[in-house]
Amino acid sequence: MKAWYKETLQTPLACVERPDPECRPGSVVVDVRAVHVPAYLMAMVDSTDIPLPVPLVLGAGGVGVVCEKADDVFNVEVGDVVALDSLVESGDIDHPEDVLMGLGEIGGRGESTEVVEAMRTRWRHGTMAQKALLPKEAVTRLPGAEHYEEPGRLAFLTWLGIAGEGVVQSGQQPGDIVAILGATGQMGGAAVLVALAKGASRVIALGRNEAALEKLATLDPRVVPVQLTNDVEQDAAAIIAVAGAVHVVIDTMGDAESANPLLAGFTALRDSGTLVLMGGVRQDIPVPYGEVLRRRLTIRGSRMYRPETVLSVWRMIEAGLIDLPQVGMVEVGIDDPKAAIDTATKTTGLNFVSLRP
Known part of the structure; x- marks a missing residue:
């Protein structure tokens, strides 16, 4: 199979021929159909x-x-379309640890433990390939997705799932007023779509890019x-x-240099309101x-998504x-x-790149 492979930190990312993954207990092998290529990926590959x-x-994802x-x-089952x-x-349960397959990012306190390193080794490789091996917990069946006319668009399910989990963690109810910080980015745009789908009466989209707004x-x-000025009040x-x-x-702000927009959002909350952190401040x-x-x-953090969240987003689609x-x-x-x-890297706003291996 072909795959995007990085041999060392010094060698460039390349498309290479790799052995097809071999199925093992507790796992599945999938033919990868579409993967979102995030705008920040170049910085991560070169960092x-x-x-x-x-x-x-x-x-990651797809x-x-x-x-x-x-x-x-x-x-x-074999033949199922899956997220x-x-x-x-x-x-x-008492001491949860997690990593992101295909990126290696460590969750929780970010500490590299024996368990973390074992997970990073056993589930090292990601989804930017023609085939991928995943643990059964990492695939969610999407009933009816085999009939979706533009399968490349389903790559955006990953971002919609992450954004959707943030909306779930916020406790948003139908009729609520929701403000999205960093709405002009891909994650922010996804959050706008999910908040609308879940019945927000107003979605206040905050960012700096006037055209994207x-x-x-x-x-x-x-x-x-609403265009941000970086002045809190x-x-x-x-x-x-x-x-x-x-x-x-x-x-949902990216690698923001200032926390002022976040403080503005905090200031604008009504009593008993909720602030969800899922960006890159x-x-x-x-x-x-x-x-x-x-x-x-309430102040909550949200990271990635649960299977029921991505399934819920698919049903909204x-x-x-x-x-x-x-x-x-x-x-x-x-x-x-x-x-x-x-x-x-050049694709901004409510637009994205879909890798079709």
């Missing part, structure tokens, strides 16, 4: 600050078709774009001016202890509550990873 656990077949399964796998998860968990405003009359006032204080704030934020207590505010053609798509092949990743 030595957070080194990839090389050698490595790159890639959709595929089960072509082989072990005898002890009962949640899917591919990249989160591998230890299963220890204008596109988001065309999705639905309930979307209200001014941005908070702009959020509240739309429809009053908000029930939910979801942070690299600064710690001061939390006003007394205010959180008196106003009964099937029902027409999420219209995937509203998301711009560029399809790329597997032979030239550099060109594909260059394209992804």
